[in-house]
Amino acid sequence: MSLIELAQPNQGYSYAFLDAFAKRELRRRILKGIAIPGYQVPYASRELPIARGWGTGGLQVTLSLVGPDDTVKVIDQGADDSVNAANLRRFITRMSGAETTTDANQATIIQSRHRITEEILREGQTLVLQVPNPEPLRRVEPDMAKARILHADADYGQMWLVLYEQLVRFGRYIQGASYPVMVHERFVMAPSPIPRWDTPDLHQSAHLTLLSAGREKRLYAVPPYTNVYPLEFTDVPFEVEDQSEWACRTTGERNKFMNELPQDDGSSVFELSDTGYMEKLVNHQRGEDVTIGTTYYDSEGQFYHDGYLKPRRSRQESPDA
Amino acid sequence: MAYVATKGGEKAIQESEKLYHQLKKPVTPEFVQEIMDTMPYLVDRVMGEGSLYAPELAALALAQSGGDLYEAVLLLRAYRSTQPRLAYAKPITVDDMLTLRRISAAFKDIPGGQVLGPSLDYSHRILDLNILDGIAASEDDEDTQVEAAEKPAATRYPLVADWLRQQGMIAAIDVPEEIDAADIPDVTRDPVMMPAPRAHRLQALARADTGGVLALGYASMRGYGFIHPTVNELRLAYADVQVKHPVTGEPFSAGRVRVSQAEVVTKGKSTYKIGFTATMGWNEVKLIAGATLDMEMSQADPHPALNEDFVLYHTEPIESSGFCIHFKLPHYVTFSSGMDNMRKVINVLYGAAAAGKDADDREVEAEESKTSEVVTKDTM
Numbered sequence: 001m002s003l004i005e006l007a008q009p010n011q012g013y014s015y016a017f018l019d020a021f022a023k024r025e026l027r028r029r030i031l032k033g034i035a036i037p038g039y040q041v042p043y044a045s046r047e048l049p050i051a052r053g054w055g056t057g058g059l060q061v062t063l064s065l066v067g068p069d070d071t072v073k074v075i076d077q078g079a080d081d082s083v084n085a086a087n088l089r090r091f092i093t094r095m096s097g098a099e100t101t102t103d104a105n106q107a108t109i110i111q112s113r114h115r116i117t118e119e120i121l122r123e124g125q126t127l128v129l130q131v132p133n134p135e136p137l138r139r140v141e142p143d144m145a146k147a148r149i150l151h152a153d154a155d156y157g158q159m160w161l162v163l164y165e166q167l168v169r170f171g172r173y174i175q176g177a178s179y180p181v182m183v184h185e186r187f188v189m190a191p192s193p194i195p196r197w198d199t200p201d202l203h204q205s206a207h208l209t210l211l212s213a214g215r216e217k218r219l220y221a222v223p224p225y226t227n228v229y230p231l232e233f234t235d236v237p238f239e240v241e242d243q244s245e246w247a248c249r250t251t252g253e254r255n256k257f258m259n260e261l262p263q264d265d266g267s268s269v270f271e272l273s274d275t276g277y278m279e280k281l282v283n284h285q286r287g288e289d290v291t292i293g294t295t296y297y298d299s300e301g302q303f304y305h306d307g308y309l310k311p312r313r314s315r316q317e318s319p320d321a
Numbered sequence: 322m323a324y325v326a327t328k329g330g331e332k333a334i335q336e337s338e339k340l341y342h343q344l345k346k347p348v349t350p351e352f353v354q355e356i357m358d359t360m361p362y363l364v365d366r367v368m369g370e371g372s373l374y375a376p377e378l379a380a381l382a383l384a385q386s387g388g389d390l391y392e393a394v395l396l397l398r399a400y401r402s403t404q405p406r407l408a409y410a411k412p413i414t415v416d417d418m419l420t421l422r423r424i425s426a427a428f429k430d431i432p433g434g435q436v437l438g439p440s441l442d443y444s445h446r447i448l449d450l451n452i453l454d455g456i457a458a459s460e461d462d463e464d465t466q467v468e469a470a471e472k473p474a475a476t477r478y479p480l481v482a483d484w485l486r487q488q489g490m491i492a493a494i495d496v497p498e499e500i501d502a503a504d505i506p507d508v509t510r511d512p513v514m515m516p517a518p519r520a521h522r523l524q525a526l527a528r529a530d531t532g533g534v535l536a537l538g539y540a541s542m543r544g545y546g547f548i549h550p551t552v553n554e555l556r557l558a559y560a561d562v563q564v565k566h567p568v569t570g571e572p573f574s575a576g577r578v579r580v581s582q583a584e585v586v587t588k589g590k591s592t593y594k595i596g597f598t599a600t601m602g603w604n605e606v607k608l609i610a611g612a613t614l615d616m617e618m619s620q621a622d623p624h625p626a627l628n629e630d631f632v633l634y635h636t637e638p639i640e641s642s643g644f645c646i647h648f649k650l651p652h653y654v655t656f657s658s659g660m661d662n663m664r665k666v667i668n669v670l671y672g673a674a675a676a677g678k679d680a681d682d683r684e685v686e687a688e689e690s691k692t693s694e695v696v697t698k699d700t701m
Binding site for chain 2: 001006013014017019021022042043044045046047048049051052053054056076077078079081082083084085086087090113114115132143144145170171172173174175176177178193194195196197215217241242243257259260273
């Protein structure tokens with residue numbers, strides 16, 4: 001008898017690419033992440049046939065969850081047809097046989113880079129966010145061992161100092177995307193580089209959010225119905241991007257997150273960032289039978305959890321008045 | 322509209338990949354064999370960084386990627402990550418190595434002798450243009466044939482470090498009687514935590530990016546570290562991969578691999594300190610730089626660029642190269658979120674009227690009017 005005889009016959013690749021040991025490890029880490037909201041769980045992070053930093057963290061989580069009955073949506077910067085989203089989607093379906101969709105309501109698993117859908121996700125759906133840097137403290141403490149101790153002690157003084165210094169120097173918080181949040185009143189968490197527009201969507205959400213950084217080998221979770229608040233001083237509220245003047249050139253929609261598209265004459269036009277949502281609006285306008293879900297922000301820009309976003313400071317109160 | 326948000330992105334990426342391959346000759350089995358035969362050091366480097374000893378697959382990866390080293394390493398790593406673990410090889414010591422080359426810079430002569438073995442160290446680096454003209458030296462030419470020594474060299478040599486230990490110059494180490502290979506922490510299957518177990522550190526160095534290890538190691542050598550690495554011993558060797566037969570339990574050799582290792586020493590307070598790196602394949606630059614970094618990382622308070630966290634994270638070839646090229650991906654959502662802030666900051670600092678002005682003029686005006694003071698006062 002030889003090793004070759006004892007080995008399983010070569011079957012190419014396992015279902016959903018990852019072998020059973022890798023899937024088991026990931027599922028256990030995910031459960032731990034869900035049990036401790038916002039806590040970064042280290043994991044081995046296998047190499048995948050996709051370059052590191054291109055969504056391998058999210059992909060490992062998706063591959064460990066996906067089954068043949070799932071419907072998967074993959075977006076990058078809000079777009080379903082972005083080349084990397086197309087590539088990841090092609091890989092997931094090739095390895096798992098799962099259905100794909102661009103409709104956020106139809107999907108059971110949504111893997112996303114840097115956006116949350118405009119339509120409110122519901123119970124039973126899983127949002128998998130690709131994470132480049134899982135450590136919100138990186139800018140104040142690049143040493144991961146030391147940052148871990150700060151988290152253990154809930155020692156976030158330096159984060160507050162950063163915000164304070166921003167107020168002093170610029171008169172406002174200048175963190176753009178990946179605005180740090182406090183999860184379940186315990187862990188400060190990097191929500192991945194979603195725009196501030198999407199940050200409130202994580203609060204008391206009906207769906208499960210899993211965040212995974214393949215390169216940095218950390219995953220973490222926001223379970224359904226968990227408190228998630230942006231770091232903000234009580235007298236200076238966190239503000240989402242101000243796009244209230246912008247209207248989508250294709251649908252005329254307002255008060256959704258837009259891409260700004262520079263024009264030859266120096267001006268800009270705007271278009272919805274969420275292409276799946278835009279596609280449904282267009283089809284609806286053409287008179288097709290489309291179910292459009294409720295959105296996180298209504299047409300007036302009001303967020304669906306009343307009072308979560310404090311009123312934008314009026315011009316009189318602003319330092320530039 | 323550029324490379325995103327166009328329908329048919331999927332088609333575009335498929336054609337793009339085809340074009341990449343079309344711009345080079347197709348890969349043939351003969352060419353893969355040729356790479357193995359003519360470029361063993363390149364194959365070694367890819368196998369080391371790919372952490373998979375498979376010369377044929379490494380050569381295939383090189384051919385398939387058109388010689389893009391990071392792509393080749395990624396191909397090998399991605400293949401490796403799907404392979405089951407059938408058995409654990411017995412850990413080897415120097416007594417198990419068939420050594421071809423071992424040199425020490427610390428002593429003129431060493432027990433067992435200096436063995437130069439294969440090396441380009443003392444070659445004149447002159448391009449052999451005759452080869453291009455087809456005037457190659459024939460194989461049985463005296464100039465190309467190695468002259469056999471009168472007495473064959475030994476295959477096994479004692480460690481120079483053992484002599485230093487006998488002298489009490491470096492600390493003794495506890496050598497366990499029996500090591501179960503399955504118990505050794507595995508950096509490819511465990512999450513890495515800092516401070517890393519010694520096994521993780523050495524495994525991470527073994528599969529680190531040669532260029533990355535060199536850059537940080539060289540920084541230490543040039544003076545950002547506290548160490549002058551003396552090469553106590555450098556070895557190139559073959560070793561048998563000893564595994565236990567699954568039924569009889571008898572050890573047998575599953576094949577022979579190229580391995581290499583280096584020990585460097587530096588002065589400590591009362592003894593010498595030792596740094597170590599070993600890797601699959603023969604890669605001397607990586608060994609000396611890696612062993613230097615191993616010593617640096619063990620210092621009480623190393624330079625920030627030479628501590629364990631910094632070195633191990635930043636010399637990981639597929640993570641560093643992957644993240645670097647990921648900046649080609651669209652970042653327009655992140656960028657627009659920042660622009661929203663930038664517009665408001667410009668408003669706050671310079672007033673709405675400044676929005677259209679040239680950015681450089683604005684900087685100059687700001688300097689002149691000492692805007693920062695105003696802003697501080699306004700926002701308090």
